Amino acid sequence: MISVSNLRKKYDAAEALKGISFExxxxxxxxxxGPNGAGKTTTISILSTIVEPSQGEISIAGFDLKKNPTACKKNIGVVPQEIALYNDLSAFDNLLFWGSLYQVPVEVLKKRIDEMLHLFGLYERRNEKIKTYSGGMKRRINxxxxxxxxxxxxxxxxxxVGIDPQSRNLIYEVIAxxxxxxxxxxxxxxxxxxxERFCDRIGIMxxxxxxxxGTLEELKSLSKIDETIVVSFSNLDDVLFQQLATTHNSIVREDGVVRFLSSDAKADLSTVILECNRIGLSITHIDIQGVNLETIFLSLTGKQLRD
Amino acid sequence: MFTLAIKDLKLFFADKRAMILGFAVPIALITLFAFAFGGVGGEKEMARPRRLLVADDDGSLGSKKIIDQLDSLPEFRVKRMQRDSAEMRVKKGDEAAVLIFHEGFSDSLDAGNKPPVEFKYDASKEAEIAILQGALTGKLMAMIGGKSMLKNALANFDRQYPDMDSASRAQIHAQIASDMGGGQSQQKQESFIRTTSLIAEEENSPGLIHAVAGTAIMMLLFAVIAMGASILEEKQEGTLKRLLYSPLPPNQILFGKMISANIISTLQLTVMFLFAKFAFGLDIFSHIIPLLFMILASAYACASFGMLIASFAKTRQQVQSMSTLIVLIMSCFGGSMIPTFAMPEFMQKMSVFTVNYWSIQGFYDIFWRKLDWVDPTFLTRLAVLFLIGTVMNVIAVQLFKKNALKIA
Known part of the structure; x- marks a missing residue:
C-alpha cells in the first residue's frame, strides 16, 4: 500500500531524513x-504531499507520489498534530467544509458526517461552534x-496529545x-x-x-534485551544517578525509578544491588519486568524516547 | 508601582507593532499632511506656480502678448491648448480650469469695450479654482483691465463733450488716466472675466462624492488586507496545512481567498453607496451601469492590493503592523483624505500609482462629470484598475507560493 525507498530531505545544511526505506x-x-527531531513529522509531511522530498521514491496506493500527487491525496486522510479546524464554525460545518474538498457528493457527505458524529459521540453537539468544545472533543472532530x-x-x-482519558479511550475505540x-x-x-496496543509493525526513528x-517481538530480539530490573530509591539525586550511569550503560531514569536493561535479569540482580549500595543509594523497592518499547529504544539508541 | 511602569515600558519598546503604530505611523502621516497642505518649504512652497490652461481663440498679437505676460509671472505655468481639447480636459477632471480668450478680444480691447475673456472650471475642484481665480483676476486686471477701462472712460467723455477744444481735452484725458491708474475697484475687475462651470452643478455635490468614494476606498483597503492576511492566520493555526493535504491544487486555495475578498469588497462598496443614497441622497440609480463597473473594478484592485500586502508578510501580526501605515500613506497620496488637486505637484504625480486615485476619479466620472460607461476616459480608469489588480494578483500568488504555502 505504501512503499518508501531511500527517502531524503535536506533543509539547507541540515539533513532531516537520511535515506529511509520501508514498506x-x-x-x-x-x-x-522516535524522539522529537527524529524525522517522524517530516516523513508524514512528505507522504501526505505537502513537503517535497530531496530524493527518494514513494508509492502510495499504487500511485507514484511525484508523478501523481493528487491521486495519492485522494487515497489518504491526514490527522495533523495540531487542531486544524475553524473555531467559529460548528462541528457540522467544519466537517462539511473539509469533506467537500474531496468532492464527496453532498448527500453522501452529510450521511458520512452524521455517522462520524455518532461514532465520536458528538452528534448532539454538532451545531455548536468548535470554540465551545473541550480539547478532547476538538481532537475527535480533528x-x-x-x-x-x-x-x-x-x-x-x-x-x-493532551486530551482527557474519556476522549482518548473513545479515540482508541474508533482506531481499533x-x-x-x-x-x-x-x-x-x-x-x-x-x-504497543495498536501497531502491527513499528519503525524506530x-x-x-x-x-x-519490525513487529514488537522482532524489535525485542533485535535489542537483545529480555527484561528490566526496576529499582526505587529513597535518596536518588542527579549526582548519584550520574555515578550509577558511569557503571551501567543501559539505564533509564523515569518517574523516580531507575530501569536497568538486562538480557539475564536474575544473573544481573545481585550486581545491581551491590553497585547501588557501593555508591550510597538506598533501595526501597526492586522488581523484574519485561521489556517495552521504551527500553528497546534505549538499548538501540542509548537515548530515551522522550529526549 | 514603578516596577510595574518599568515592566510596561519594557514591553512597549519590545513590541514592534506598538512602536510602529505609536511612532512611525504618526510621523509618516505628519510628514505627508505637511506636504499635502503645503506646510513644507515656507513661502516658496506656498507660492508654487499653478498650472494655467489657456485657449487663445482670438489668436491676435494682443491676446498673445497677454498670454506671454501671464506665462512670465511666477504664479503661473501657462499651458496653451485648443479650446475644445482644453474644455474636454477640464470636463474629464484632468485640469481644474481653462482661461479662454475669445475671438474679438483684441478688437474689444482697442475699442475700449469689455474684452471677451472666460474662465471655465470644474466646480468639484473648489479650492484649486478659488486660488487660481483669485490670482488670475488681479493679474489680468493689471494687464488689461486698466487699459480697457481707461479707453472706455475716455470714449464716454468724448461722446459727452464732442465740442471741447483739443488742449482742454488733452488735459482732462491726462487727469482721467491719472485718476484711474491702477485704482480700479474689485467689483469692476471681476466683472469682465466671465466665469462658467463646465459641468452642470446638479444634485451630487463634489464634497459628498469625495467623502463617499474616498472613505469607502480607504476603509475597504483596511478590510481587504485583513482578508488577505487570513491565509497567514490559517497557516499559523494549521488549517492551511490541512487544506494542502486535500486534493485541492495550492493555486485554488489562493484563488478561493481572492474570490471571497472580491465578493466581500464588492458588497462593502455597494453598501457604502446605498448608504450614501439613502442617507445623503447621492443619485446612484441614474448611473447604475457605470457604478457597477466601477465598484467591481475598485473591489478587484483593492482585494488584489490586500492580497499583495499579505503576501509580503510571514505572519498575520506582520501584516497588521504594516497595513495601517501602508493604507494611510496610500490613501493620503491617492486622494482619500485630501483631494489630489489640493496637493503639491509631486504628490499629484505620485497619486496615479495608487488604487485610491483611479477609483475616486472613476466615481467622480460617474457622479460629477456624468461620463457614460463607454466614455474612453471612464474605460481607461476601469482598465487601469483591472490592470493594477491583475499585476498585484500575479505578484501576490508568486509570493504566497514562496512564503505562506511553503510548509517546512
Whole structure:
C-alpha cells in the first residue's frame, strides 16, 4: 500500500531524513516512534504531499507520489498534530467544509458526517461552534475530518496529545474499529502503550534514520534485551544517578525509578544491588519486568524516547 | 508601582507593532499632511506656480502678448491648448480650469469695450479654482483691465463733450488716466472675466462624492488586507496545512481567498453607496451601469492590493503592523483624505500609482462629470484598475507560493 525507498530531505545544511526505506501492507498498522527531531513529522509531511522530498521514491496506493500527487491525496486522510479546524464554525460545518474538498457528493457527505458524529459521540453537539468544545472533543472532530472521504490510508501524527482519558479511550475505540475494517494506518506517537496496543509493525526513528523496524517481538530480539530490573530509591539525586550511569550503560531514569536493561535479569540482580549500595543509594523497592518499547529504544539508541 | 511602569515600558519598546503604530505611523502621516497642505518649504512652497490652461481663440498679437505676460509671472505655468481639447480636459477632471480668450478680444480691447475673456472650471475642484481665480483676476486686471477701462472712460467723455477744444481735452484725458491708474475697484475687475462651470452643478455635490468614494476606498483597503492576511492566520493555526493535504491544487486555495475578498469588497462598496443614497441622497440609480463597473473594478484592485500586502508578510501580526501605515500613506497620496488637486505637484504625480486615485476619479466620472460607461476616459480608469489588480494578483500568488504555502 505504501512503499518508501531511500527517502531524503535536506533543509539547507541540515539533513532531516537520511535515506529511509520501508514498506507498509494494506490493512497494516505501522507505527513511527522516535524522539522529537527524529524525522517522524517530516516523513508524514512528505507522504501526505505537502513537503517535497530531496530524493527518494514513494508509492502510495499504487500511485507514484511525484508523478501523481493528487491521486495519492485522494487515497489518504491526514490527522495533523495540531487542531486544524475553524473555531467559529460548528462541528457540522467544519466537517462539511473539509469533506467537500474531496468532492464527496453532498448527500453522501452529510450521511458520512452524521455517522462520524455518532461514532465520536458528538452528534448532539454538532451545531455548536468548535470554540465551545473541550480539547478532547476538538481532537475527535480533528480525526473525523480526515475520515469523511473514506481514505484507504490514514496518517495520524500524535492524535491523542493532551486530551482527557474519556476522549482518548473513545479515540482508541474508533482506531481499533477502523483497523478492524481494513484501513491502513501510519501512526506517530510518544505514548508507548498506544504503539504497543495498536501497531502491527513499528519503525524506530532516530536522527533522520529508521534504525530498526519490525513487529514488537522482532524489535525485542533485535535489542537483545529480555527484561528490566526496576529499582526505587529513597535518596536518588542527579549526582548519584550520574555515578550509577558511569557503571551501567543501559539505564533509564523515569518517574523516580531507575530501569536497568538486562538480557539475564536474575544473573544481573545481585550486581545491581551491590553497585547501588557501593555508591550510597538506598533501595526501597526492586522488581523484574519485561521489556517495552521504551527500553528497546534505549538499548538501540542509548537515548530515551522522550529526549 | 514603578516596577510595574518599568515592566510596561519594557514591553512597549519590545513590541514592534506598538512602536510602529505609536511612532512611525504618526510621523509618516505628519510628514505627508505637511506636504499635502503645503506646510513644507515656507513661502516658496506656498507660492508654487499653478498650472494655467489657456485657449487663445482670438489668436491676435494682443491676446498673445497677454498670454506671454501671464506665462512670465511666477504664479503661473501657462499651458496653451485648443479650446475644445482644453474644455474636454477640464470636463474629464484632468485640469481644474481653462482661461479662454475669445475671438474679438483684441478688437474689444482697442475699442475700449469689455474684452471677451472666460474662465471655465470644474466646480468639484473648489479650492484649486478659488486660488487660481483669485490670482488670475488681479493679474489680468493689471494687464488689461486698466487699459480697457481707461479707453472706455475716455470714449464716454468724448461722446459727452464732442465740442471741447483739443488742449482742454488733452488735459482732462491726462487727469482721467491719472485718476484711474491702477485704482480700479474689485467689483469692476471681476466683472469682465466671465466665469462658467463646465459641468452642470446638479444634485451630487463634489464634497459628498469625495467623502463617499474616498472613505469607502480607504476603509475597504483596511478590510481587504485583513482578508488577505487570513491565509497567514490559517497557516499559523494549521488549517492551511490541512487544506494542502486535500486534493485541492495550492493555486485554488489562493484563488478561493481572492474570490471571497472580491465578493466581500464588492458588497462593502455597494453598501457604502446605498448608504450614501439613502442617507445623503447621492443619485446612484441614474448611473447604475457605470457604478457597477466601477465598484467591481475598485473591489478587484483593492482585494488584489490586500492580497499583495499579505503576501509580503510571514505572519498575520506582520501584516497588521504594516497595513495601517501602508493604507494611510496610500490613501493620503491617492486622494482619500485630501483631494489630489489640493496637493503639491509631486504628490499629484505620485497619486496615479495608487488604487485610491483611479477609483475616486472613476466615481467622480460617474457622479460629477456624468461620463457614460463607454466614455474612453471612464474605460481607461476601469482598465487601469483591472490592470493594477491583475499585476498585484500575479505578484501576490508568486509570493504566497514562496512564503505562506511553503510548509517546512
Amino acid at each position: 507498509i501492507q494494506k490493512g497494516e498498522f505501522f507505527g513511527l516512534l 480525526i473525523a475530518a480526515a475520515l469523511l472521504h473514506q481514505p484507504q490510508i490514514i496518517f495520524m501524527d500524535e492524535p491523542t 474499529k477502523l483497523h478492524q475494517e481494513g484501513m491502513t494506518f501510519v501512526y506517530t506517537t510518544h505514548y508507548m502503550e498506544e504503539a 532516530d536522527n533522520g534514520q529508521i534504525i530498526a523496524q
